[in-house]
C-alpha cells in the first residue's frame with residue numbers, strides 16, 4: 001500500500017526530423033528536451049481530488065479585461081482536464097486488460113515550466129507525468145508495457161478533442177533520443193510503433209528558439225488531416241517524403257554526418273510549409289525559421305509551431321550571429337539540453353524484444 005507522496009517529471013520534446021508524419025503512419029527522430037519540464041504530484045488522500053493549478057487554471061480575475069486578455073492569449077484550458085482524462089483512460093485500460101486496481105484515493109496536482117502551446121508538447125508532458133504517478137500508486141508499472149504508454153497518453157488527449165500524434169509521447173515516456181517508426185503494419189500488428197532509443201551523444205549542439213506565441217496544435221493539424229483522410233495524393237506523398245527524412249536522418253546521425261542532417265532539417269520545414277500553407281503556419285513561426293536561415297543555420301519546427309530548432313554547422317561564430325539575430329527580433333534562444341532516458345529497470349522488464 002503506497003502511503004507516501006509520488007512525484008514524476010516529464011520533459012518537453014523536440015521533433016528533430018520527420019514530424020508531423022507520426023500522425024500519418026510515418027517516422028520521426030525526436031528527443032527529450034531538458035530545458036523544460038512538467039511535474040505531477042500524487043498524495044494519497046481521503047477523496048479523489050484533481051487540484052487546479054494556481055496560475056494555469058486561473059478562475060479568479062482582477063477584472064473583466066484581465067479575464068478576456070487571459071482567454072485570448074492562453075485559451076480556455078489549463079491542465080485539470082488533462083489530469084482527469086488520463087485517470088479515465090488509465091482506469092479503462094486496466095479494466096479492459098483485467099488489471100485489478102486496489103482501493104484508495106489520491107490528490108493530483110501539477111506544475112510546468114514548458115512554454116505553453118509552443119509545439120514543445122506541454123500538454124503531453126503533464127499527462128505523461130500523471131500516468132507515471134498512477135502506475136506507481138496502483139503498483140502496476142510492471143503490468144503496462146512501456147510501448148503502450150504513449151498511446152494511453154495520446155488517448156487521454158484525443159478524449160479532449162486534441163489532434164496529436166505519438167512522437168511527443170514516445171519521447172516523453174522513453175526520454176533521450178529515439179527513432180520511431182509508426183508504419184501501419186507495426187501499428188496494426190502490435191498496437192504501437194517500433195521505438196529504437198539512440199545514443200544522445202550522436203546529437204550535435206542544437207539551439208532552441210521560441211516566441212511567446214500560443215497556438216493550438218489541434219487547429220494547426222485539422223485541415224491537413226482532413227485532406228489526408230480524404231486521400232489527397234499531394235498530402236499523402238509529401239507526408240511519405242517527410243517520413244523518409246527521419247530514416248535518412250537516423251543514418252546521418254549514426255555517421256555523424258551533420259551536413260546531411262542540416263539539409264534534412266531544412267527539407268522537413270519546406271515540406272511542412274508546402275502542405276500546411278503560410279496562413280496555417282503563422283507569420284511569426286515562419287519568421288523564426290527565416291531568421292535562423294538568414295545566418296545560414298538549418299532550421300525547422302520542434303512541433304506544430306511556436307518553437308524551432310536550429311543547427312549551426314559553422315560553429316560558435318555562427319551561433320553568435322544567430323543569437324544576435326534572434327534577440328533583434330525579440331525571440332528567445334537557448335542551447336537545447338538533451339534529457340537522458342528515464343526508463344527504470346521496472347520499465348525495461350515490460351519492453352518487448354522486437
Ligand SMILES: Nc1ncnc2c1ncn2[C@@H]1O[C@H](COP(=O)(O)OP(=O)(O)O)[C@@H](O)[C@H]1O
Pocket residue numbers: 056075077078079081082112114115116117118119120121122123124162215216217218303
Ligand atoms: N503550460 C500549460 N499549462 C497548462 N495546460 C497546458 C499547458 N500547455 C498546454 N496545456 C493544455 O494542453 C492543451 C493542448 O495544448 P497544445 O496545443 O497541444 O500545446 P503543446 O504544443 O504545448 O502541447 C491546452 O489546451 C491546455 O489544456
Ligand SMILES: O=C(O)[C@H]1O[C@H](OP(=O)(O)O)[C@H](O)[C@@H](O)[C@@H]1O
Pocket residue numbers: 015019020021022023118119120121122163164165166167168217301302303304305
Ligand atoms: O506538428 C507537429 O510536428 C507535431 O504537433 C503536435 O505536437 P505539439 O507539441 O502539440 O505541437 C503533435 O502532437 C505531434 O504528433 C506532431 O508531430
Ligand SMILES: [Mg+2]
Pocket residue numbers: 121122123124164217
Ligand atoms: Mg500538445
